[in-house]
Amino acid sequence: xxxxxxxxxxxxxxxxxxxxxxxxxxxxxxxxxxxxxxxxxxxxxxxxxxxxxxxxxxxxxxxxxxxxxxxxxxxxxxxxxxxxxxxxxxxxxxxxxxxxxxxxxxxxxxxxxxxxxxxxxxxxxxxxxxxxxxxxxxxxxxxxxxxxxxxxxxxxxxxxxxxxxxxx
Numbered sequence: 270x271x272x273x274x275x276x277x278x279x280x281x282x283x284x285x286x287x288x289x290x291x292x293x294x295x296x297x298x299x300x301x302x303x304x305x306x307x308x309x310x311x312x313x314x315x316x317x318x319x320x321x322x323x324x325x326x327x328x329x330x331x332x333x334x335x336x337x338x339x340x341x342x343x344x345x346x347x348x349x350x351x352x353x354x355x356x357x358x359x360x361x362x363x364x365x366x367x368x369x370x371x372x373x374x375x376x377x378x379x380x381x382x383x384x385x386x387x388x389x390x391x392x393x394x395x396x397x398x399x400x401x402x403x404x405x406x407x408x409x410x411x412x413x414x415x416x417x418x419x420x421x422x423x424x425x426x427x428x429x430x431x432x433x434x435x436x437x
Contacts, residue, residue: 303394305415310398316345316413318394323386336388341374345396348379348412355409356398362407366391366420376402391419 305316323330323338330338343361351357361374361383374385377396387394396413 300418303415303417305394305396305413307413308411310349310410311396311412312347312349314345314347314349314396314413316343316394316396316415318343318415320387320417332388336390338386338388341385341387341394342382343374343377343385343394344382345377345413346380348377348396351398355400358399358402359396359412360399360402360404360407361385362395362397363387363389364393364395365389366393368393371406373405389417392417393420 301320303318303320305318307314319342320339321342323340325331325338332338341363345359345361348359351359359377361377362371363374363385364371366389370389372385372387374394375383377383394413394415394417395407395411397407397411398409399407400409
């Protein structure tokens with residue numbers, strides 16, 4: 270009885286301290302927002318992806334194999350002007366953490382918002398500069414990239430995508 274009362278007092282004290290602005294730890298990342306960062310090719314481009322659970326009559330949308338199904342709303346600004354020829358358009362992609370499974374989310378234009386769905390547990394959002402919007406897999410340079418919150422605890426040292434192509 271005394272132990273449970275002590276635990277309750279500590280919990281209440283922490284709540285009061287937190288509400289009074291005494292937060293001492295680092296800011297928590299937004300779990301349902303992904304800020305895409307530009308690569309060298311991206312210049313001043315920025316993108317934000319907002320994740321929401323896909324609608325379901327059961328409360329949470331899951332795929333048949335048990336993965337969460339997210340609706341993604343991707344807003345992009347500051348893209349460099351697309352040029353005719355090598356990089357005529359920009360395309361948004363979602364890929365799993367090993368870059369093995371890739372899903373095309375759609376063609377992106379500066380100042381535009383597109384919507385798509387992702388069902389990977391850990392995933393990366395990419396925007397690439399492509400020769401043609403009809404490509405099935407990205408071929409052009411990555412302009413923007415962002416990681417889902419589930420990737421935060423991943424070890425990137427073995428992933429060549431994050432090491433300029435050099436395996437560790």
